Amino acid sequence: MAAVTHVEQVRFRDLDPMGHVNNAVFLTYIEQARVAFLAEVGAATGLEDMNLIVARVEIDFKAPVRLGQEVEIAVRATRFMSSSPVAAPTSARKATRACSM
Numbered sequence: 001m002a003a004v005t006h007v008e009q010v011r012f013r014d015l016d017p018m019g020h021v022n023n024a025v026f027l028t029y030i031e032q033a034r035v036a037f038l039a040e041v042g043a044a045t046g047l048e049d050m051n052l053i054v055a056r057v058e059i060d061f062k063a064p065v066r067l068g069q070e071v072e073i074a075v076r077a078t079r080f081m082s083s084s085p086v087a088a089p090t091s092a093r094k095a096t097r098a099c100s101m
Helices: 025-040
Strands: 004-009 070-081 084-093 097-100
Touching: 004 025, 025 070
Parallel strands: none
Antiparallel strands: 004 070, 070 084, 084 097
């Protein structure tokens, strides 16, 4: 299955005191991308269809992301379990790759 790309605009509330996107905020970006992915592939049409559990997350941060920049998150299904796709965010990036999952 091909990846679905979701774009998030960095907001002021996403920043840490150094002016970078707080590391924990990337998980929110990933969550939003996962919802967009499920809607795009027709696996979920409403909240009741999105009863997914995140079992593990690993992020390698590579570059800071700042206010006003866009972050692209590519999501693809890696395998299916119990008729549910396992969505795997493959990368979140701006002009240069900010992190990989």
